[in-house]
Amino acid sequence: MALRHAVLAALLDGEYSGYQLTKIFDVGVANFWYAAPQQLYAELAKLEADGLVAGREVVQHGRPNKRVFTVTEAGIAELAAFAATPAKPLLIREDLAVKVHAVDVLDPEPVIAQLLERAEQAAAKLALFEKILLRLRGDLDEETFLREGERIGPYLSCLAGCRLERQMREWCLQTARTLGRRTAPTGAPTGRTSP
Amino acid sequence: MALRHAVLAALLDGEYSGYQLTKIFDVGVANFWYAAPQQLYAELAKLEADGLVAGREVVQHGRPNKRVFTVTEAGIAELAAFAATPAKPLLIREDLAVKVHAVDVLDPEPVIAQLLERAEQAAAKLALFEKILLRLRGDLDEETFLREGERIGPYLSCLAGCRLERQMREWCLQTARTLGRRTAPTGAPTGRTSP
DNA sequence: ATAGGCATGTAAGCAGTTACATGATTTA
DNA sequence: TAAATCATGTAACTGCTTACATGCCTAT
Numbered sequence: 001m002a003l004r005h006a007v008l009a010a011l012l013d014g015e016y017s018g019y020q021l022t023k024i025f026d027v028g029v030a031n032f033w034y035a036a037p038q039q040l041y042a043e044l045a046k047l048e049a050d051g052l053v054a055g056r057e058v059v060q061h062g063r064p065n066k067r068v069f070t071v072t073e074a075g076i077a078e079l080a081a082f083a084a085t086p087a088k089p090l091l092i093r094e095d096l097a098v099k100v101h102a103v104d105v106l107d108p109e110p111v112i113a114q115l116l117e118r119a120e121q122a123a124a125k126l127a128l129f130e131k132i133l134l135r136l137r138g139d140l141d142e143e144t145f146l147r148e149g150e151r152i153g154p155y156l157s158c159l160a161g162c163r164l165e166r167q168m169r170e171w172c173l174q175t176a177r178t179l180g181r182r183t184a185p186t187g188a189p190t191g192r193t194s195p
Numbered sequence: 196m197a198l199r200h201a202v203l204a205a206l207l208d209g210e211y212s213g214y215q216l217t218k219i220f221d222v223g224v225a226n227f228w229y230a231a232p233q234q235l236y237a238e239l240a241k242l243e244a245d246g247l248v249a250g251r252e253v254v255q256h257g258r259p260n261k262r263v264f265t266v267t268e269a270g271i272a273e274l275a276a277f278a279a280t281p282a283k284p285l286l287i288r289e290d291l292a293v294k295v296h297a298v299d300v301l302d303p304e305p306v307i308a309q310l311l312e313r314a315e316q317a318a319a320k321l322a323l324f325e326k327i328l329l330r331l332r333g334d335l336d337e338e339t340f341l342r343e344g345e346r347i348g349p350y351l352s353c354l355a356g357c358r359l360e361r362q363m364r365e366w367c368l369q370t371a372r373t374l375g376r377r378t379a380p381t382g383a384p385t386g387r388t389s390p
Numbered sequence: 391a392t393a394g395g396c397a398t399g400t401a402a403g404c405a406g407t408t409a410c411a412t413g414a415t416t417t418a
Numbered sequence: 419t420a421a422a423t424c425a426t427g428t429a430a431c432t433g434c435t436t437a438c439a440t441g442c443c444t445a446t
Binding site: 100 | 292
């Protein structure tokens with residue numbers, strides 16, 4: 001049971017409703033945990049029942065009311081216990097890499113198309129993360145902020161997201177180029193050995 | 196249902212038994228899919244029942260016999276259909292990043308220790324992957340191999356593993372350093388503001 | 391009007407994890 | 419003689435995904 005810790009960590013950034021959390025978690029690399037909306041509503045209910053978060057009704061005009069949640073002291077204690085526990089290894093599951101692994105016996109065209117699409121998504125996420133970094137560090141430069149800032153956890157985990165997306169983008173582009181060169185020596189003669 | 200595709204892709208590299216696959220999959224980033232041993236035995240049974248792989252008994256002396264599996268033509272067709280289907284987004288779940296995200300309200304010591312340990316694991320995996328790359332490309336240099344090699348899929352997916360582990364190592368070290376500087380201004384006076 | 395965003399859930403089914411079970415052989 | 423490696427599973431449980439359900443408000 002580790003989704004609960006990801007939810008608790010996310011709620012340290014502020015009061016959020018279930019719906020707001022779904023937005024944060026379906027960016028996926030929010031805090032390196034993906035979760036479906038239904039999981040979040042269920043988990044929040046459990047966390048509240050266990051006294052790890054406290055809900056508060058927020059009345060809104062013009063849109064449905066919502067319940068926002070805060071981490072309780074018991075919730076902080078739960079996080080502390082979690083942090084002191086040995087970390088589980090990274091869990092990663094990536095369709096696209098499986099397809100690339102098998103590409104030699106397959107039609108490479110759809111794989112190349114997916115690599116290019118993924119590269120664009122990675123670039124978009126990277127841009128988003130860099131905006132978040134800017135917002136978090138305010139008017140300080142990164143080094144000063146990391147030395148003296150009050151709350152650097154979200155910044156540090158966002159830095160990991162940047163690294164990941166940057167590598168993802170580069171790998172996708174490099175791989176697409178490599179595959180493209182092998183399949184389509186189309187257009188002007190290139191002086192390479194003909195088939 | 197995507198574990199089956201990861202298993203099929205892994206079996207393109209050669210005939211493997213269930214036990215051998217467990218070794219490949221618990222390296223984790225084998226082809227970007229982690230799976231527990233029990234999953235693999237179950238999945239192989241299903242794949243064989245569906246005619247996507249074929250099993251063959253290998254008699255051994257001095258150790259238990261084993262059954263090794265090969266991908267059938269139907270298996271290749273299944274992989275082809277999978278490759279043509281839009282890829283699901285990357286699934287990533289990382290305890291350690293969650294802990295870092297929450298580090299401001301926690302004792303940073305155990306988190307730093309885990310970051311350093313993870314950095315070492317990443318370095319070890321990186322070294323392993325680089326050996327695999329060498330083995331795959333034989334006596335060719337990378338560029339030539341990627342242009343002219345016969346089977347480049349495993350090489351390309353292993354390159355992704357290298358990128359990932361390299362970033363992981365650097366992020367862990369950078370993050371541990373940052374956290375360490377903030378908590379322990381021990382030793383010689385540094386001129387910084389005292390607590 | 392219709393699509394999209396806000397807001398919260400239930401229910402069924404499948405996938406993944408943890409614990410248990412067995413047994414032979416090689417290495418320390 | 420104990421521990422590690424090879425080799426293959428079963429069973430119970432938990433967690434995750436997919437599909438369904440509802441309803442209001444805003445923008446096009």
